[in-house]
Amino acid sequence: MNIREKYGIPSNAVITVAGTVGVGKSTMTTKLAEALQFRTSFEKVDANPYLDRFYDDFKKWSFHLQIYFLAERFKEQKRMFEYGGGFVQDRSIYEDTGIFAKMHYEKGTMDPIDYETYTNLFEAMVMTPYFPHPDVLIYLEGSIEDILARIQERGRAMEQQTPIDYWLEMHERYEKWIDSFNACPVLRLNINDYDLLNDPKCTERITERIGHFMKQTAVLRK
Ligand SMILES: Nc1ncnc2c1ncn2[C@@H]1O[C@H](COP(=O)(O)OP(=O)(O)O)[C@@H](O)[C@H]1O
Numbered sequence: 001m002n003i004r005e006k007y008g009i010p011s012n013a014v015i016t017v018a019g020t021v022g023v024g025k026s027t028m029t030t031k032l033a034e035a036l037q038f039r040t041s042f043e044k045v046d047a048n049p050y051l052d053r054f055y056d057d058f059k060k061w062s063f064h065l066q067i068y069f070l071a072e073r074f075k076e077q078k079r080m081f082e083y084g085g086g087f088v089q090d091r092s093i094y095e096d097t098g099i100f101a102k103m104h105y106e107k108g109t110m111d112p113i114d115y116e117t118y119t120n121l122f123e124a125m126v127m128t129p130y131f132p133h134p135d136v137l138i139y140l141e142g143s144i145e146d147i148l149a150r151i152q153e154r155g156r157a158m159e160q161q162t163p164i165d166y167w168l169e170m171h172e173r174y175e176k177w178i179d180s181f182n183a184c185p186v187l188r189l190n191i192n193d194y195d196l197l198n199d200p201k202c203t204e205r206i207t208e209r210i211g212h213f214m215k216q217t218a219v220l221r222k
């Protein structure tokens with residue numbers, strides 16, 4: 001029996017990993033997918049044609065970047081649907097609008113008309129009964145100090161050059177956003193409670209928690 005079967009996680013499940021930049025989503029996505037023998041759905045950072053330009057000039061490139069991310073995530077959503085699930089996904093589509101687009105609009109680095117166009121498009125595409133939500137959203141949380149250290153350690157130049165206030169604001173917004181998020185069940189994991197990089201038993205412990213959580217939420221939904 002494999003780990004997925006051992007903890008009763010359905011083979012068609014879609015598990016999404018959410019959380020602020022640098023918290024550890026990609027690492028968690030890779031480890032969980034290996035353990036569950038699931039496919040992965042990653043954000044393409046290196047191949048993103050707008051990301052560098054966006055960090056150089058938020059105001060000029062916000063709209064372009066959001067449209068790009070929306071298209072990419074929608075394509076990934078379609079891919080997951082066509083495979084019939086069995087995926088771990090790095091970041092949810094809900095964070096694009098609930099965190100990034102909103103933050104740039106409210107800070108004045110996304111034009112109000114562009115923001116309205118973007119949110120109309122998002123709602124037409126995503127907030128419909130036809131759009132499948134993940135079975136569980138794993139929300140990774142941690143202190144801003146730990147997260148800044150991880151951003152530093154990863155060393156993406158565009159993120160290093162961005163003022164720390166940007167990451168502070170994002171961290172605060174994430175904490176508020178997750179408290180009212182209800183599009184699918186949320187399992188919160190604190191990054192101090194596990195060590196995916198150095199503890200070989202850690203992935204199985206997390207998988208066990210996901211299995212229990214999915215069973216509980218299935219009972220509650222009945
Ligand atoms: N459990 C962990 N313990 C220590 N460092 C971690 C852990 N998970 C991720 N990291 C490190 O933190 C940095 C950011 O992780 P990453 O998975 O790329 O985050 P995200 O996808 O959320 O932006 C990377 O340098 C990664 O090696």
Ligand SMILES: Nc1ncnc2c1ncn2[C@H]1C[C@H](O)[C@@H](COP(=O)(O)O)O1
Pocket residue numbers: 019020021022025026043045051065066069091095096097100101159
């Ligand atoms: N929707 C987004 N708007 C602006 N920037 C975004 C969006 N989604 C991701 N990003 C940025 C943040 C990081 O610099 C990279 C990758 O994110 P990560 O959390 O490291 O996976 O893209």
